[in-house]
Amino acid sequence: MSTLLKIRGLKIEGRSDETWNPIINGVDLDLAKGEVLGLIGESGAGKSTMGLAAMGYTRDGCRISEGSVEFDGIDLVNASADVKRDLLGKRIAYVAQSAAASFNPAHKIIDQHTEAPTQHNVMSKGESADDAMDLYERLRLPNPQEIGFRYPHQVSGGQLQRAMTAMAMSCRPDLIIFDEPTTALDVTTQIEVLAAIRKIVEDFDTAAIYITHDLAVVAQMADRIKVLLRGDEVETAETREMLANPQEDYTKSLWAVRSFQRPQKPAINTSATPVVSVRNVTAAYGKIDVLHDVSFDIHAGRTVAVVGESGSGKSTAARCITGLLPPRIGHIEFDGQTLPLSYKQRNKDQLRQAQMIYQMADTALNPRVSIGETIGRPVQFYMGLTGKDKRKRVNDLLEQIELEPTEYFNRLPSELSGGQKQRIGIARALAAEPKFIICDEVTSALDQLVAEGILRLLAKLQDELNLSYMFITHDLATVKSIADEVVVMKDGKVVEQGSKDQMFQPPHHPYTDLLLSSVPEMDPDWLTNLLDQRGVDNIGDAAVKKM
């Protein structure tokens, strides 16, 4: 096979604090025609930087300091702007993570699609528009003749991602760079996009670099996998070999992440009063109901995972419990007592008993308040501790979340990593000494290794303090590892609920079944088998619509 892309000893530097700091420290990469290479690594590993460098491009404030990038014999590092302009879009294309942010909202999709082919004189505008409809059909977009004439905001996220893939295909490039194209999508949407991307890459024998942090996804897509860690290559191997027999410790640790699982707890004593009980709650934003007659119980020392896709109403249920969104019908009971509907009418003790941990630790911590004060405030506010007592309690809490008190007490949130910020969020919730904590997608913004650390910490704290968790997530792997009971939601209704063992054993409700079957597995044949088994029309959103 002939080599299409050849990168040798690539070093990239980024400018910060008046000096150039290395981002990529000498990585080699080879890509043959028609081959798909998976680039994986945690955030900060330099995956995206590598992907862009394959186009001879670096972000603002970055530069290629050493090494060569050769695309089909053309030196991209020293190429003039004219040479690059001729290549990019025509022979090398790029698909970004967020299609919604990458399309220009002011133009119709098809007008953006035809721009590159007409600019590069590959096709006329009319030919390109016809070709777009053909591509939309291949990518299984609904109404291929018509969808291109919509504006980006009139199309769903998964469809937009496929439209963007079609756009990248418009000039029939030799190489496409996919930068986390499915990370922001729900599982049922993701599977459709994955199937579409794989089909079209095979159809046109296009080479691709597929960047992701999700191993199961890359296993479906790539012929070969390259693992990056902080700008260095860890190892490269054929997909099957890499999955079956990883060589390096770091790769093994990535593979092992999904192993954390708590044993199923004994059945609940049904006569006991649940800590939190959601009773027939219907809630609305304005005049539109978003929750319909939702009921579930959360018992002491238990974790209830609320699962569903975006828009299913799982976060709204949490807002009803906290009182931010007073339910229209129904009520919330806490330890058998009915809570006032709005948080404004609840007393200090009722507020203290139910705490919340947020998805985005960045916005959940006040960036101008030190860690000590962030955790210290609820201690002072609820317990009335000041001075030395407060300091001691904060130190204890920091130890509980496994951070060294003297080192972290005076830091600001910006001086912490993502996982550490999330731990501070946990400590702030613990500081109120609650019985019940709502965890809203607490691990979904974190790398897998870090997320597992958070899950282990939450499990440990539950055992020590007999806490109850309501664990909101869309990730079924997380559910498997931490939940005792599971509530599946769809369109504001509870579809199915029961203990974890029940939920992961058939028979399922059809929607639960679809959710479970849409989670990619580490088996490279998984997607192929699933498509064979179910057929292209019975996966993902298409299947959801049929329900």
Added chain:
Amino acid sequence: MSPIVSVLVALIAIAVVAWLFRFLGQASTSNAPFFRDMPYASAFGYILGGAALMGGLWLYLQDGAVFFRWAVQGFAAFAVAGWLFRIFGRVVGTQGSRKLFRSMPLTASFGILTILVYAFAAVFAGVIAPYGQDEIIQGVAANIVPGGDPAIGGNPDFPLGTDQLGRDLLSRLIYGAQNTVGIAFATTCLAFFIGCTFGFLSAVLQGWFDQIFSRAVDVLMAIPSLIFALLLMTIASVWAPQLGIPLTAFMVVIIAVIDSTRVYRLARAVGYNIVVMDYIEAAKLRGEGLGYLIFKEILPNATAPLLAEFGLRFCFVFLTIASLSFLGVGIQPPLADWGTMVRDLAQFVNFAAFAPQVAAAPLLAAGAIALLTVAVNFVVDWMLHRSSGLKS
């Protein structure tokens, strides 16, 4: 050759030289990123800048370009002063302040120095000014030319000359700092107090409170501010003697209220962005009161844009006061004020063509205004840059 043709020729020459410059740079440094990644536009910019520098040098050496020469000399003097001040700041002071000066651009250190000098002049005006601000010095001619050169009507005893009544301009400039800057500072503080209070309350309470105040502010903002201020000042000038309150107090309140509408808009917009953050939700769910939310959660996160606005607003307020004084309704004589000084001496600008030094008299006060405005903006830019974390 007509001027258009010569400009065209010059541009083409620059374009060619720029291309050569980049080409030769690339050839001689092979793969080094500086020339390799240089766009043509940047190369053109370098050469154009070089050409402009040469042109400036040529103009500097011309006999007639007096004001240009003064400007260049002033610029150089200020740059050196800023540079020396930065070195001073790097050596003297606490560890924190020294660190601050180490990463400070020259513009910011010059700005800080200028503000310090103005503040010093304003506070110690009575001590450093050689004469009183309204002192008509006996036996001294009016309209002495600045510069102290007796050959063209100057007097070494009055380095900046005297005004049309024979008052010392240097003293009046120094007192002007006290009056104009002091009043502007007080006014800006008042405007911020009013604007931020209502802006943050609107952001937190939302609903009808927000609606009432926002619409009221819209109405106030719809009226051209200078004309509105003029109108109110005219009314106030009738009331002031009746009530026995100095007109200056009216002016402070009127300008503060008019400018607080802009501050309100900003504080409300910034507040709205902050109240949707999860940490505000966490504080609300904790049961925190309004005061804690505003002072502990919102205000610390709003300081950067508010400080930047403070700098700009200060300049605007300051210019408004100078404008009102120029129009005759602001700070009243005999108090020294830069706006009034410009108005009183304005006719001397007509002498600029043949007697530059005579024309300098009204420009002194105007220059004092301009310098402070520039200095404040330099400092504000720098603070914004630091707080936003922008790298380029």
